[in-house]
Amino acid sequence: MFTSLKRIFHFGWINFSRNPGPNLAVIFVLVIVISLVTSLYLFQRPAKFLIEAIQKKVDVSVYFKENSSEEEIFKISQQISKIPEVKSTEYISKAEALEKFTERHKEDPVLMESLEELGINPFLASLSIKALDTSSYEGIISFLEKEEFKPLVEKIDYYQKKSVLQKLLFINYQVNKFGIIFSIFLAAIAILVGFSQIQLSLYNSKQEIGTMRLVGASNFFIRGPFIVQGIIIGIFAALITALIFGGALFLLNPKIESFVPGLNLLGFFTGHIFVILLIQIITGVSIGVLASSIAIRKYLKV
Amino acid sequence: MIKFQNITKVYPQNIIAINNVSFDIKEKEFVCIVGRSGAGKTTLLKLLLAIEQPTRGKIFFEGKDISKINSRNLPKFRRKIGAIFQDYKLLPSKTVYENIAYVMELMGRSDREIARETLQILEIVELENRSHNFPNQLSGGEQQRAAIARAIAHRPQLILADEPTGNLDPYHTQDIIRLLKKIHKLGTTVILATHHGEIIDSLKERVVTLEQGEIIRDEEKGRFII
Numbered sequence: 001m002f003t004s005l006k007r008i009f010h011f012g013w014i015n016f017s018r019n020p021g022p023n024l025a026v027i028f029v030l031v032i033v034i035s036l037v038t039s040l041y042l043f044q045r046p047a048k049f050l051i052e053a054i055q056k057k058v059d060v061s062v063y064f065k066e067n068s069s070e071e072e073i074f075k076i077s078q079q080i081s082k083i084p085e086v087k088s089t090e091y092i093s094k095a096e097a098l099e100k101f102t103e104r105h106k107e108d109p110v111l112m113e114s115l116e117e118l119g120i121n122p123f124l125a126s127l128s129i130k131a132l133d134t135s136s137y138e139g140i141i142s143f144l145e146k147e148e149f150k151p152l153v154e155k156i157d158y159y160q161k162k163s164v165l166q167k168l169l170f171i172n173y174q175v176n177k178f179g180i181i182f183s184i185f186l187a188a189i190a191i192l193v194g195f196s197q198i199q200l201s202l203y204n205s206k207q208e209i210g211t212m213r214l215v216g217a218s219n220f221f222i223r224g225p226f227i228v229q230g231i232i233i234g235i236f237a238a239l240i241t242a243l244i245f246g247g248a249l250f251l252l253n254p255k256i257e258s259f260v261p262g263l264n265l266l267g268f269f270t271g272h273i274f275v276i277l278l279i280q281i282i283t284g285v286s287i288g289v290l291a292s293s294i295a296i297r298k299y300l301k302v
Numbered sequence: 303m304i305k306f307q308n309i310t311k312v313y314p315q316n317i318i319a320i321n322n323v324s325f326d327i328k329e330k331e332f333v334c335i336v337g338r339s340g341a342g343k344t345t346l347l348k349l350l351l352a353i354e355q356p357t358r359g360k361i362f363f364e365g366k367d368i369s370k371i372n373s374r375n376l377p378k379f380r381r382k383i384g385a386i387f388q389d390y391k392l393l394p395s396k397t398v399y400e401n402i403a404y405v406m407e408l409m410g411r412s413d414r415e416i417a418r419e420t421l422q423i424l425e426i427v428e429l430e431n432r433s434h435n436f437p438n439q440l441s442g443g444e445q446q447r448a449a450i451a452r453a454i455a456h457r458p459q460l461i462l463a464d465e466p467t468g469n470l471d472p473y474h475t476q477d478i479i480r481l482l483k484k485i486h487k488l489g490t491t492v493i494l495a496t497h498h499g500e501i502i503d504s505l506k507e508r509v510v511t512l513e514q515g516e517i518i519r520d521e522e523k524g525r526f527i528i
């Protein structure tokens with residue numbers, strides 16, 4: 001049994017190494033599919049990174065009416081701080097709000113001029129509330145919408161930022177969904193191409209398969225080498241893809257890091273290299289084996 | 303060892319290749335099957351290898367009806383037989399060496415044994431310096447010798463030789479016949495189909511003569527008369 005397996009692997013390797021042309025074509029298609037699957041896996045990283053970054057920035061701002069006093073606001077602030085989901089509250093006074101605004105727009109003389117012409121501070125005092133978790137904002141808001149705060153609260157500003165976050169989550173979901181559908185689609189193409197390539201080479205060896213049967217080869221010995229060939233093709237495709245990704249990330253990582261500070265994709269790649277390789281090899285080998293076993297079925301009925 | 307019982311083979315379009323043929327072959331016998339081109343020699347050997355099924359009649363190998371061998375056991379049965387095909391049927395993607403080693407590899411022989419036997423056979427058929435060539439790189443006679451080498455290398459109980467000297471020069475023909483005789487002496491059953499008259503006459507073995515699918519003569523120490 002062991003010698004038979006060894007021989008089947010040897011025959012498979014010979015099949016593979018003696019016709020590089022068709023094998024390379026299959027490998028090429030597989031590299032594309034595996035690349036896509038790998039990208040999907042890697043995309044998790046920046047997506048998560050961005051979502052976390054935005055989640056950090058999300059807060060609820062409560063703007064208070066012109067006539068509300070600081071004491072009243074502090075009282076509310078203390079009440080809010082007692083809610084367990086709240087991480088922090090920050091009071092921004094009218095003066096601070098104006099300061100911040102002038103700081104942001106000091107380059108814009110038109111805006112500054114009109115502000116000066118106004119002669120008064122048009123900004124409202126506000127509390128900026130950060131929650132431990134994005135999902136708790138709904139609760140915090142309903143707390144603020146209570147009847148007792150109505151006379152003081154001008155508006156609660158949350159929805160804008162929330163929609164950005166939701167959009168991002170939605171995009172992430174869509175990318176994943178379409179990525180998976182697209183991968184399946186490409187995998188089907190790869191199976192078809194692999195299948196027809198193997199069938200082509202099988203067509204040439206149709207006679208040979210017949211002869212193998214005449215001299216007493218069992219199905220196992222005829223099918224085996226072709227399946228091994230599929231395995232070898234899959235492994236080669238996986239390794240080539242891993243090299244391409246490793247090389248590309250190595251070259252691009254400084255750019256990515258300067259673009260999105262703190263996002264180290266190369267580190268993520270090398271840190272997860274075994275998982276990534278495993279995903280790649282499983283993808284490659286299963287498609288390779290599937291294609292070759294579908295193709296051989298037809299010719300085994302000699 | 304082999305029994306043909308009322309065998310008839312009709313190919314599509316009503317071509318009667320073998321017509322109600324019955325005869326026995328004993329263990330360790332050397333049988334020549336002669337007949338004109340189209341007489342049915344190759345068909346007879348194909349029936350014995352279960353490549354073709356008889357239209358009527360039964361063939362027994364070691365007492366077993368070969369039509370009853372299931373597809374699982376068919377490879378094993380075929381490995382008991384070393385067949386030299388008229389059209390060689392070498393494996394085109396394998397080298398001469400690999401062709402010869404192939405059946406032994408199927409049988410699970412050890413690498414060392416396979417290497418030893420293969421090299422020995424290559425020497426016998428004088429193809430040592432062609433061992434790493436592919437069949438399409440060989441001359442007709444060289445291919446024929448490679449086919450012979452493949453058929454005998456695993457030491458089968460029975461050798462079916464269908465026109466094994468058709469493409470050989472007189473020197474190699476004599477060699478191959480001498481080799482078949484030697485293998486026979488060592489205890490192998492040999493069935494030789496040929497229309498090479500001189501060989502038959504010099505062999506002085508049993509001759510079965512076919513004509514249009516029927517046996518017209520079956521003689522011990524026969525001569526070539528068609």
Ligand SMILES: Nc1ncnc2c1ncn2[C@@H]1O[C@H](COP(=O)(O)OP(=O)(O)OP(=O)(O)O)[C@@H](O)[C@H]1O
Nearest residue numbers: 313314317319337338339340341342343344345346
């Ligand atoms: N697959 C087939 N389909 C139809 N007819 C066939 C087939 N194979 C052989 N025949 C016919 O059967 C007859 C016997 O053929 P066979 O090959 O047995 O002859 P043979 O004695 O081996 O001839 P040769 O000496 O030329 O090799 C021939 O008339 C041939 O045309």
Ligand SMILES: [Mg+2]
Nearest residue numbers: 343344388464
């Ligand atoms: Mg013939």
